[in-house]
Amino acid sequence: EIVLTQSPATLSLSPGERATLSCRASQSVRSYLAWYQQKPGQTPRLLIDDASKRATGIPARFGGSGSGTDFTLTISSLEPEDFAVYYCQQRSIWPLTFGGGTKVEIK
Amino acid sequence: EVQLVESGGGLVQPGGSLRLSCTASGFIFSNYWMGWVRQAPGKGLEWVGNIRPDGSDQYYGDSVKGRLTIARDNTKNSLFLQMNSLRVEDTAVYYCARDLGGCGSDCHPYWGQGTLVTVSS
Numbered sequence: 514e515i516v517l518t519q520s521p522a523t524l525s526l527s528p529g530e531r532a533t534l535s536c537r538a539s540q541s542v543r544s545y546l547a548w549y550q551q552k553p554g555q556t557p558r559l560l561i562d563d564a565s566k567r568a569t570g571i572p573a574r575f576g577g578s579g580s581g582t583d584f585t586l587t588i589s590s591l592e593p594e595d596f597a598v599y600y601c602q603q604r605s606i607w608p609l610t611f612g613g614g615t616k617v618e619i620k
Numbered sequence: 621e622v623q624l625v626e627s628g629g630g631l632v633q634p635g636g637s638l639r640l641s642c643t644a645s646g647f648i649f650s651n652y653w654m655g656w657v658r659q660a661p662g663k664g665l666e667w668v669g670n671i672r673p674d675g676s677d678q679y680y681g682d683s684v685k686g687r688l689t690i691a692r693d694n695t696k697n698s699l700f701l702q703m704n705s706l707r708v709e710d711t712a713v714y715y716c717a718r719d720l721g722g723c724g725s726d727c728h729p730y731w732g733q734g735t736l737v738t739v740s741s
Contacts, residue, residue, distance in 0.1 A: 514682070527652075545721075545725075547729065549665075551665075556664065556715065556732070556733055556734060557731060559729050559730075559731075562727060562729065563725065563727075568729075600664065600665055601687075602665070602667075602720070604720060604721035604722070604727065606680045606721075607679045607721070607723045608667060608679065608680070608681050608682065609655075609667040609670070609679075609720055610667065611664060611665040611666065611667065611680075612664075613664050614664045614665075
């Protein structure tokens with residue numbers, strides 16, 4: 514099973530700041546990595562697929578990069594609505610796996 | 621508009637069974653991999669399993685193998701999750717999802733709103 518390790522577990526930032534979230538895979542997942550945002554009581558929302566492709570309707574301040582084992586989600590300037598939990602998910606190899614999540618909270 | 625609507629959640633005793641359904645609309649259901657993801661209260665996301673577009677093969681997470689079974693009826697645009705020998709630790713919101721995996725480089729993920737399953741005596 515591919516283990517996805519997300520860091521940091523919690524990121525405390527102010528609106529307007531840049532957020533950098535990491536997702537590291539225990540073995541290569543090529544570019545088959547997605548990023549999701551989840552707010553309390555809501556369904557996870559797809560932000561990025563195939564490591565760097567923004568999903569439909571996702572603002573340009575969200576960017577994804579990486580391939581193989583190291584991936585990054587960057588939020589260039591945090592808006593109030595961006596404070597949430599973020600998960601990465603790989604679909605390269607069965608079983609599919611999710612990272613443990615990074616909580617982006619208001620400082 | 622793409623829609624995935626789950627139903628069938630509720631309270632069940634340990635050792636009991638439950639069948640979840642997911643009704644799809646707004647896309648050609650029979651063309652897509654479908655699956656289930658769950659989230660225990662206050663915890664992260666856990667993949668449950670996926671099924672091929674034609675229903676010929678399924679893949680499961682280790683924690684549910686042998687107890688949970690995924691099936692689909694393409695004539696009714698429906699996905700199912702049969703849950704047997706339920707445990708307290710199966711308590712979670714269960715999400716129906718399209719294209720979580722198996723779709724190569726041409727995936728179009730989409731999630732339903734989820735249904736809550738509570739296993740308790």
